Amino acid sequence: MPLFRRAKIINNFDLIVDCTDKLLSNWSAMPSHHVHCDIVRQCQNLLLEIFGLISFDYNLDALNEYDSNHNELTRALHVFMSSCALVFYSPPIVGTLYTHLNYRHRQAKAIIERHIYQLMDNEMAQTRESRAERKRTCLIASLVASLQEDEEAEAKKSEDKKTGLSRAEVLQEILAFMVAGFETTSTALAWFIHAMSKYPDVQNKIKEELMSVSVNQNLTLNQLDSLVYLDCVINEILRFYPITSGTVRTLTADDRLPESNFQLNKGDSVLIPFYNLAHNTQHWSIDTESFAPERFLDKDKNHHPYALLPFGGGHRQCIGQALARFELKVIIARMLQRVTFGDGGPKINSGGHFTGLTMQPKHVGVTIEFS
Numbered sequence: 208m209p210l211f212r213r214a215k216i217i218n219n220f221d222l223i224v225d226c227t228d229k230l231l232s233n234w235s236a237m238p239s240h241h242v243h244c245d246i247v248r249q250c251q252n253l254l255l256e257i258f259g260l261i262s263f264d265y266n267l268d269a270l271n272e273y274d275s276n277h278n279e280l281t282r283a284l285h286v287f288m289s290s291c292a293l294v295f296y297s298p299p300i301v302g303t304l305y306t307h308l309n310y311r312h313r314q315a316k317a318i319i320e321r322h323i324y325q326l327m328d329n330e331m332a333q334t335r336e337s338r339a340e341r342k343r344t345c346l347i348a349s350l351v352a353s354l355q356e357d358e359e360a361e362a363k364k365s366e367d368k369k370t371g372l373s374r375a376e377v378l379q380e381i382l383a384f385m386v387a388g389f390e391t392t393s394t395a396l397a398w399f400i401h402a403m404s405k406y407p408d409v410q411n412k413i414k415e416e417l418m419s420v421s422v423n424q425n426l427t428l429n430q431l432d433s434l435v436y437l438d439c440v441i442n443e444i445l446r447f448y449p450i451t452s453g454t455v456r457t458l459t460a461d462d463r464l465p466e467s468n469f470q471l472n473k474g475d476s477v478l479i480p481f482y483n484l485a486h487n488t489q490h491w492s493i494d495t496e497s498f499a500p501e502r503f504l505d506k507d508k509n510h511h512p513y514a515l516l517p518f519g520g521g522h523r524q525c526i527g528q529a530l531a532r533f534e535l536k537v538i539i540a541r542m543l544q545r546v547t548f549g550d551g552g553p554k555i556n557s558g559g560h561f562t563g564l565t566m567q568p569k570h571v572g573v574t575i576e577f578s
C-alpha cells in the first residue's frame with residue numbers, strides 16, 4: 208500500500224495540524240475549570256475527521272458533533288463501530304441475528320453504504336487523467352481504480368478467473384479501512400491524554416523538548432523528526448496500555464513450538480497476546496508496571512523484537528502503522544504546544560478500560576489549561 212508510506216503521509220502534516228487546531232479551539236471555548244469526561248469521543252472525532260480527509264478527501268465534519276446539522280455519516284459510523292465491537296466478540300449466530308434485527312445498526316449501515324457509493328460515483332465522474340493522478344494520493348481513488356469494468360460479466364466467472372473488485376467489495380474494503388484506521392489511533396491518543404494527566408513529569412519533559420526545537424508555536428517536519436523523547440513516549444503508550452490485546456494466526460501446516468516442543472496442528476488458532484508480552488518481566492529490564500518512556504533511550508532500547516508488537520508482525524502486520532505514528536506525533540506535539548492536561552480527580556479520572564473494537568480508557572476526566 209504505497210499510499211501509507213512515509214513519503215506520502217508527510218504531505219498531510221498541515222491537514223493534521225489544522226484539524227488539531229479545530230479541536231483545540233473547541234476546548235478553548237469551554238470554561239478553564241471544566242473537567243473533560245468525553246475525551247475518548249473527542250479523540251475519535253478528531254481521528255475520524257483526519258482519516259476522512261486523508262483517505263477519502265471527504266470532510267466528515269466530525270469535530271462539530273454537537274451541531275444539529277452534524278454530518279449523518281459520522282453519526283452512522285459511531286453507531287456502526289459500536290455494533291462492530293459487539294459482533295466481533297459474540298458467537299457468530301448472535302452477531303448475525305444482531306446485525307439483521309437491530310434497527311439502529313441496519314439504519315446506520317444503510318446510511319454508510321449510501322454515502323460510500325456516492326463517494327465512489329463522484330470519483331468515477333472525474334476525468335480519466337484526474338483519476339490517474341488522484342490514485343496515487345487518495346485511498347478512495349485507488350480503490351475505485353480497481354473496480355470491475357463489467358460487473359455482470361465478472362460475476363459469471365469462477366472466483367480464480369475474476370479480475371478487479373465489485374462495488375460491494377470496494378465498499379467492504381472502505382469499511383474495513385475505517386474500522387481499522389481510526390478507532391485504534393484515537394484510542395492511543397485518549398490513553399496518551401489520560402497518561403499526561405497522571406504523569407506530569409513526562410508531560411513537562413515533552414514540553415521542554417518542544418521548546419528546545421521551536422520557541423514559537425510553528426513546527427516544521429524536520430523539527431518534528433527531531434523529537435526523540437516524544438517517540439519514546441508514543442512507544443511507551445503503545446507498550447503500557449492495552450490498545451489491542453493481541454492477534455490470531457491460524458496454522459497452515461502442522462508444527463511444533465521450538466523450546467517446549469509443544470505440538471500444534473494445521474487449522475489450530477494461536478493467540479499472540481501483545482499486552483502480556485509487553486508486560487512480561489522476562490523481556491524488559493525496567494519494571495514493566497512503571498510508565499517510563501526513558502526505557503526506550505536506555506536499558507530497554509534493544510528489547511526483544513517480539514516483546515512490543517502493537518501493530519502485529521509478519522505479512523499481515525498493520526499497514527497503517529506509519530500513518531498512525533505520524534498522526535499521533537503531530538497531534539501530540541501540536542496539543543502540548545498549547546495546553547497542559549491535568550488530573551480531574553481520583554474518581555472521574557481513575558482509568559480502567561472497556562473493550563470495544565479496541566481497549567478504550569473507561570474513566571478519563573481531565574482539565575485542559577491553555578498557556
Ligand code: HEM
Pocket residue numbers: 211383384387388389391392395450451453454455517518519520521522523524525526527528530531
Ligand atoms: C495506533 C494505531 C493502530 C494500531 C495499534 C493498529 C494495530 C493493528 C494490529 C494489531 C493489526 C493486526 C496485525 C497482525 O495481525 O499482525 C492491524 C491490522 C491492520 N491495520 Fe492497524 N493499527 C493502527 C492504525 C491503523 C491505521 C491508521 C490504519 C489505516 C490506514 C490501519 C489499517 C490496518 C489494516 C488495513 C489492517 C489489516 C492488515 C491485514 O490484515 O493485512 N491501522 N492494525
